Amino acid sequence: AIAGEIQASDVDTLKVHMPLCMEHLHDELRREKHTRHGGRMQYGLFLKGIGLSLEQALLFWxxxxxxxTPEEFNKNYAYNVRHSYGMEGKRTDYTPYSCKSIIMNNxxxxxxxxxxxxxxxxAPNLRxxxxxxxxxxxxxxxIIHKVQQRHYQIACTRYYEVTRAKMVGISPENVKGGLSDTATGSLIASQEVIEHPNQFFEQSYLLMKS
Ligand code: SF4
Structure with missing residues (x-):
């Protein structure tokens, strides 16, 4: 993971690098102190992807x-967390969902x-x-125009550019250019469109560090 191994207590600070989908899940989790199964899967696997170990994931959740109560947690939730880390059931080591999967499924x-x-x-909520x-x-x-054309990932990419540009104080056109200038690896430089929430996170994390 790009940020190294992260601790449960780091997640709130790292929220600044998350795409809207994950930020929303995070905020609602903090607000409701609850997330349904679909949200726990989407967000839990994302957190796994950014470097939360199984032990830290159990602590986080x-x-x-x-x-x-600890009993309820162990009975109803801990299994699912261990399962998504490949430690239960068929021992499949699940990977975080891609944008395409999040957009198309469930x-x-x-x-x-x-x-x-x-x-x-x-549209009003997105605005x-x-x-x-x-x-x-x-x-x-x-961005709304791109959404209306069903170009959701392009809309997200635009969102990435304008928000990150503001964070680092450069014009949006230079966000991608700035990335390809850094020595941050070919994955980042060659991507034109956000394909994966973890890609969004990693790009943002590296951009702020550079
Ligand atoms: Fe998340 Fe991908 Fe949608 Fe962006 S396009 S909000 S990263 S699912």
Missing amino acids: QMALEKK APGPGDHHGCPFRHFS AQLTAHQVDEFDTED
Whole structure:
């Protein structure tokens, strides 16, 4: 993992590098102290991908689901966490979901927080999210337009560019260029479009460090 092994207590700080889908899951988890199975899978595997070990993942989820007693947690949740790390059942070592998979499969129902905001949020809700992230009116319209054309990942890429540009204080056009100038590896430089939430995270993490 790009950030090395991370601790359960690092996750809140690392939120700044997360794409909207994962930030939303994180915020709702903190707010409700609960996430349904679909959300725990999507977010849990993402966290595994950024470097949360099984031990730290168990700690993270036990603390996050603070309304559960340790007994309830062990009975109803710990197995699933171990399972997604390949330590139970068929011992499949599950990988984090790609954008395509999140966009195409298992659409969220009422009360669910998994999915892709560009695909699954209503237009007013997506606009509100963009405003909350200081995306200006021009870029918001651009992103909404891409969503209307069903180019969800391109919309996410644009979101990445405008928000990261603001964070590092350069113009959005230079975010990609800036990346290819850094010695951060071919995966980052060659990607044109966000294909994976973990790619979004890693690009952002490396950009801030460079
Ligand atoms: Fe997440 Fe991918 Fe949707 Fe971006 S395009 S919000 S990374 S699922």
